[in-house]
Amino acid sequence: MKKILNKLLPNSPHFPDQPLKEDSLPYKIGSNITIKEYNKFLERRESSGYKYQRRDNGDVFIIDMSGSEHGLVASLLQDYFKVANGGVIINPPIVVGIDEFHFSPSGNGQLIASDVTVYPNASHVQQPRIPYPGPPPGNRNGRPHARIVCEVGNKQSTKEWNDKCKLWMNQIYIRYVLGIKLHKKRNRKNDLGQYHRSMTARLWQQGAGYQEWQFGTLIRKKQTPTTCNAPNLPQYQVIIPIAQVFWDPILSLPPAVDYVPAVS
Template sequence: MSALNSGWQSAVKKAKKIGNKVDKIVHNYPKLPEFPLGYESLPFQIGKNVSVKSYNAFLDRSESSGYKFRWENRNVYIIEMAGLQHEAAVSVLFKCFDRPNNGANRGPIGVYGQPYHYDPTGNGEKIAPDIAVRGSNAHILLPSNPHPGFPPGDVNGNPHARIICEVAYAQNINAWNTKCEAWMYQNYVRCVLGIKLFPKIHVGRTVHQIMIARLWTRVALPGSVLSTDATLATAGVHVTEAKIGLLSFSYDQISKG
C-alpha cells in the first residue's frame, strides 16, 4: 500500500509540473531573471507580447517578491527592487500614517503595503502602490459591486485607497511622476505622496543624498501649482514640491556613533 501511495504522489507531482509548463506556454507569462539584478540594470524587460490577463495572472502567482513591475504596450518590465534605500523610506512613511491608530491592532485607519488596484489610466492591468491608506472596513462604505464599484475598490473588493504613496529609487523621475499622476485619475484618491530618492554621492569622507517629495492634491495648497497633466489640471489637481535635503553625513560622524 505504501508503494502504491508513493507512486501516486510521484505521478501527481509530475502532472503538476507538466500542468505548470503548459500553463506558462499558454499564458506567455513574463519570466523572472535567473541572475541577480542591480539597480543599474533597471528597467529590465522580462516579457514581450504579454496580454493583460496573463500579466495579472503572473502577479497572482506570487513569483514577484522583491520586485515592482510595469506593463506597457504588452511589454513587461521590472522597474524597482526592494533594496535598503527604497524599503527604509517605505518603512518611515508606513509608521507615519499608522501613528494615529495609537498602536491599536484594528484602528480606524488602514495602512497597507502594495495592495493591488487596477490602473486608472490602463487597460485593466493591476498596479500596486508602495503604501495605500484608507479607512478601516468598520468605518467606511464597502463596494457593493466588483470593480469599478460603487464605491471604487481594489482588486479584492476592499475599499479603494484614499491616499497613495509611491517611492522611487531605480525609476527615473519622469516614470515616477507619471505613475504618481496616474493614481489621481481615480477620483476616489484624495492625494498622492511621491518620494524620489537619488543615488548617494561620495565627496571625500562625506556622503550626500538628495530626495524630492511631491504631493498631488485636489485642492490648492500654499506654494502648489496646477499639474502639468492637462486632464488633471482641468480637474483642479495641484502639485506641491519640496527638496528634502541635501542630506549629508560624514564617515567620522558614523564612526563616533
C-alpha cells in the same frame, strides 16, 4: 524551478536566471503580454522586491527593486500614517497596507500597486457592493479603495515615478498621493563621510497642483546644499488631513452593514 515555470507559463513574463543588479534596470522580462496575462503574473507573486511596468505594446519591465533604503522609507511612512490610530492595533479606523493591488485608474483593467496604501476601515465608509469597477470602487480584494497612496522611487527613473504618481490621481477616490524619489548618490561625501544625495518629495491632492520639497543634502542637478539639515523643520513638514482618509461621496446605494459615517 524557473525553467519549469517558463515551460508551463509560456505567455508570462520570465525572470533572468541570475539575480539582477541595480544598474541593469529597466530590465525587460516579457513581450506581447496581455493585460490578463500580466495580472495573473502579478497575483502569482513569483518574486517579491521588484516593481514592474507593462507598456502599451505589451512589453513588461522590472523598473525598480527594493533595498534597505527603499524599505526603510516605506516602513517610516507606514508608521507615520498609523500614528493617527492612537495606538489602536486591532480593527483600527485607518488601515495601512503595502503592495495592495488596485485596478489602474486608466480603466483598462490592469492591476497596479503602491508602496504604501492608506484606506478607511470598512465600518466607516460604504463598502464595495459590485465587483470592479463598482460602485463604489474597491481594491482587488474587495476592501475599500485607497484614499492615500505613497510611491517610493529608488532606481526607477524620475519620469516613471512621476507618471505613476500622476496616474493614481485619475481615480477620484485617491485624495492624496505622496511620492518620494531617492536620486542617485553623488560621488562627493559630506563632512560625516556620507555620499551626498538629492531627494525629492511631491504631494498631489485632488483639485490642486502638487507641492514639492528638495530634502536631500544637495538640490537635484545642482551642487547647492538644501536647508533640510535638522528634524521638525516647518518648511519640510508634509501635512495631509486625516479626514481625507474617510472621504466618501454620496452614492445611491443602500448603506453597508455597520456603516457609521463617523467623519464627514
